[in-house]
Amino acid sequence: MEQCIICGTLLRENETVCPQCGFVTGLSFLSEKQYESWLREAVEPYRREYGQKRDRLLAEQQQKHQQEMEALQQEYQNKMEELQRKQKEDIEKLEREQQQRLAEELQRQKEEILHDRDEKSSAAEIQEKPLNKSEEISAERKKKWWIPFAGVLVAVVVVGGITVAMNLNKATGDLTSIQGRDLLEETSSTKEEQSSTTEEMSGTVSWAVSEDGKTLTFSGTGSIDQDLVDTIHAMEMVETIVIENGISEIGFSAFYNCESLESITLPDSLQSIGDRAFFNCKNLKEIALPDSLQKIGNATFHNCERLERIVLPNSLLTIEYSAFGYCESLKSIILPDGLQHIGSGVFYNCTNLEKVMLPDSLQSIGNSSFSYCSRLETITFDGELPEIGDSAFYYVTATVHYPSSWKTVPASDAYGGNLTWVPQD
Known part of the structure; x- marks a missing residue:
């Protein structure tokens, strides 16, 4: 089988036109000198033109491929950024709602304490004997010394309870990881026969x-x-x-x-x-x-x-x-x-x-x-x-x-x- 002198495509028997580049190859009727002259004058320019065209097409294809890849990567990056932004907004919204609920709970506790204090003060005033003005002021001060401390104590208890509740899920997740690590360490350190699996929940x-x-x-x-x-x-x-x-x-x-x-x-x-x-x-x-x-x-x-x-x-x-x-x-x-x-x-x-x-x-x-x-x-x-x-x-x-x-x-x-x-x- 012969090869096309332009693109190298294998030609079938008696095939004189290259199916790939269209070049005419069957010129057996020429003498050797005529064939060499024809190669210099006709083939070489055609070969250069074909090579330039092929290189240009390959360059265009490579450039288009690169542009398409960049577009796909940019599209993917945009989707990832949008997803991250949405997750961040959801987290911030949950934090705001949690802080608002905490403030409302503290305010409610404060109002209940003030209400209880007023009721107890009114009952005590009805039962006590009349006092002069200075004794009245002194007694009133003695009765109210515990109120600021009670308010601080109740606020600390409420904040601590809510903080514990807020961190419960995080603590549970940390406990899961700790249990997995402890189980692996126990498996590697013990000399007794162990199960063939390590499990995590x-x-x-x-x-x-x-x-x-x-x-x-x-x-x-x-x-x-x-x-x-x-x-x-x-x-x-x-x-x-x-x-x-x-x-x-x-x-x-x-x-x-x-x-x-x-x-x-x-x-x-x-x-x-x-x-x-x-x-x-x-x-x-x-x-x-x-x-x-x-x-x-x-x-x-x-x-x-x-x-x-x-x-x-x-x-x-x-x-x-x-x-x-x-x-x-x-x-x-x-x-x-x-x-x-x-x-x-x-x-x-x-x-x-x-x-x-x-x-x-x-x-x-x-x-x-x-x-x-x-x-x-x-x-x-x-x-x-x-x-x-x-x-x-x-x-x-x-x-x-x-x-x-x-x-x-x-x-x-x-x-x-x-x-x-x-x-x-």
Whole structure:
């Protein structure tokens, strides 16, 4: 087989025009000197022009890619700042309300003390014998010496009681952490036979680490949040996570940056997975999502670069922004019937993704959803053409199969890619 002298593309037998750059290569009728002269006068300028054009296109693509990444990062940063601002406002509001309730309670106690004092003073004046003016003043002073001290004492008791109540939750959380540390120290120091698990409680969720430190099991009911996971000191060793039935939510950034994690088992009771829950879990290889799940949040599996296989449930309705961005080992994915929305950048830079099947329930595909999926070869639409965002297939060269019932078909360069649209029965 011959190569194109311009771009290096391999040519089939008897092929005289390069399918890549369009250059005419079959000039066997020329003599050797004529061929060399032709190379100098025709080929070299064409080769330089082609190289300049290629370099320019690559530079433009790289610049656009960088701009898109900066826009995505800015959008994410804005969302995080908005969330932090809202949390700060909620905390300040709670503190103001708490201070107001404390002031009202102190005022009420003060009024009760003054009222009791007035009633006792009136009763004593009725029963006592009449005194002269100087004796009356002296007696009145003796009767009132205890009032300032009583007011101070009651105020101290009230403030102390309310302060204890305000700090009760904080003390409970500190006690939980202390119990976890004490249990680990007791396990390492004792010579007697111990259980093969270490347990910690947070609300109604408990966790247990196996003796070798590689398997982490959650049980109970409620939510697994980042604060709970942060108390588990051996997270850098955990390779397998098992979440038992009863857990309904995995919170924001719960397992963020757990780089040793390889597999996770999720329960049928799980209803929600928060944003960035498995962000940067670089060694996570496979995961099966339960049928109870309806939404995958922002950047949930972002940069899980070894994720090869994921099973999506039929209950899934929405996949949000960059949920599988930079999952470079993901080769194929079947999107379930019932899925309605694919957010922006969901499969951005999944460089090994080869095949995608889009269900007939799909209503929208966000901007840059499949951008830079450079090995994507086959895209199949089962239903009507959904709303597709800008650059959804940027830098993608693929064959797109669509129902023959479509009345209009997008252009080959639509959505930033090089797409070949093929109807199917």
